[in-house]
Amino acid sequence: MSEDLGTPVLDDHMHLDPEHGRGLDAVRDFARLGGTHLIVVNKPSWHLGVEADAPADFRPVFETTVDVVEDATDLLDGRAWAVLGVHPGLVSRLVDERGYGPEEARDLMQGGLDVAAEYVRDGRALGLKSGRPHYDVTDAVWTASNEVMRHAFSLGADRDCPVQLHTEGSEDLTEIAEWAEDTGLARERVVKHYAGGTLAGPTPSVMSEKDRLRVAAEAGDPFLMETDFVDDPDRPGAVMGPKTVPRRVRWLQEEGYDDAVRTAHVETPALAYDVDTVATLE
Template identity: 70%
Template sequence: MQEFDTPVVDNHLHLDPDHGRGLEAVKDFARSGGTHLLVVNKPSWLLGHEVETGEDFRPVFETTVEVVREASELLPGRAWPVLGVHPGLVSKLVDDRGYDPEAARDLMCAGLDTAAEFVREGDALALKSGRPHYEVTDAVWEASNAVLRHGLDLAADCDCALQLHTESTTDLSDVAEWADERGVPGERVVKHYAQGHLTGGTPSVMSDKDRLEDAAERGDPFFMETDFIDDPDRPGAVMGPKTVPRRVDWLLDAGRDDAVRNAHVETPASVYGIDTEATLDR
């Protein structure tokens, strides 16, 4: 088993214990030198739930909380759940199920309300929301931004970070302004699937070498992630669970110790309030 003299955190991946690799993916991560995971619930429809109320999201979140508990037993560090509503749900509701954008908005906000209960009770670390990364109508875009702003309201109320799935961009100044209006610290707005830099939040950088070189060179706070989707029907999609440890090894070989500490110790502490060194038991 590979070991590093540092925590190794994947800030965004999914685990599906019923349909995917589940804990086997966690074992791959740990054997490669990984120590800590932030596990984001898979979209509700991919776990077989056709939601109609906010409460209908609860089994989606409970599945994630349980697999995180089991994952923590396999890691030299631990895992934390990040719970929320995938912004792509708006299209499932509007295009496939006949919802109008306002009704879709209300259902997605209700789902976020349920996710926030888990954060308040200490069963989840952060929330997840966002807006579509593809073309939508103005009405759907407006509804999606309303959901995102509701996520920020809840992040303020729960005193937690909000991970975002958004369009491909290096500028989330609009979201940063909404966060500031609600008293959410800017660093707690975390853009998943990010480039190596970001205006208006903290980038969770996809772990390809070009993006990581950019992040390391700049020296701003950042995370590393894979967005491993744990879908047996898409085995090559996004990145595998061994990727972050391998990229940490690559960064250390390149003398980027400061960047590794930034992404795996300092940024987790400043954004989530977690101590990845104190929770590491070799």
Template identity: 70%
Template sequence: MRDLGTPVLDDHLHLDPRHARGIDAVTDFARSGGTHLLVVNKPSWHLGVEADVGEDFRAVFEETLDVVADASEELRGRAWPVLGVHPGLVSRLVDERGFDADEAAELMCAGLDVAAEYAADGEAVALKSGRPHYDVSEAVWDASNRVLRHALERAAETGVALQLHTEATEDLTDVAAWAEDAGIPPERVVKHYASGECAGVTPSVMCEKDYLEDAVASDAPFLMETDYVDDPERPGAVMGPKTVPRRVNWLLENGHEAAVERAHVESPDAVYGIDTVGTLE
């Protein structure tokens, strides 16, 4: 396994050992110099779960915990789970299953309540929620924001961070204000699939070089991710599992050691309370 001389964390990717590469993707990450992973459960319907009640999401979370344990065996560091309900579920429920927006929100909040049980027990370092990144009706948008605010409340109650899938934006100060209201520090709210900066919350920056250059120049906290989806129909999407280690190497070669420390040591500790140095073998 390649040693880049630093912890290397991919802040957001998915693993699917039943249908796709699973642990083979972790091996690629580790051989390239990756040491730590935050593994986010796949959208429930991608694992064949069409939930009717909150408890139906438990199978998705249990499968994620299992693959995280297996991933940790492959890493010099370890993996941690991020559990929640993908915000795109609202459209599946409303457009395909006949739910109204309020009913969809109620089910999604119930799923988050189950995820919060794992967070309360110390089995997840973050919850996952958000709102659609595409155009929706006002009723669906309002319902989605209610779900997002519920996720903030559950994250605050359980003492974990919250990863958000949202519209493309560099300003989530509205969500930061809701976080304050809920009792969670806004810096513990993470904008997944971020470009180089995001006002109000911590950006998890997609590993495009121009985005990373913006993040480095900002001097603000940030994380790095691929959003690898582990889908056999889309190999390598969104970015492959080797990408974060390769970008870390590129940053180091260009003299950005302080930024690498910020993204892979300081920010993981501040956001999730995880020690990427102490957990290295």
């Protein structure tokens, strides 16, 4: 029997690998502890055995994700949504290991985002994933990565969908938010995955550590909660386990942060993703 926390409970960034990882068992754990909604982000393409040479090569990665999202929805009192895209770390794999030039890598990654945007258009995905490396790279790779991210923003504006980002750690990404606005995508619709408790610019998706969550709760600004569960059998429980967000919601309630729980699981999902986590509960 599932625990009832009296609120929708959304994990904003989880990976599910039904073939190699825990897959739907992770969803069952999440639901049993009171989790109701999931944003499922496709794993990096090479983690699923795909070494892309053309944009269409990303399609099996996306198909795997949208299929597991449909199955996950059947297990939840709410539902799951897919966010699809090209992991920004692919640029290094292409340039450093496979002999691509930075511009060639950029073009392939932008083409992969074009394919992901087709799933948004068809209603099979909620948004796009992009970003830039969180580690040191050459100036040429940095420029190419920023051009990939800007392309994602243009697609987000065109499809009227959110863009979730993997970037370097920072408390101020105002410039990135301004790039999104330049394309016509509202900064609230840009979500910074793996965020700390405060962030200027995009909407922060806060890693569900108590210290980070307390900062976010007391700041009173829009935020989401996530685990970045990677569903890798060689790294069980990494980065955080699927039970974490429901447990942290219970902790926030016990600490008196009921307003913050509503912010993270009702108000900010509506703001960033245009989804209604209350109406989608059974």
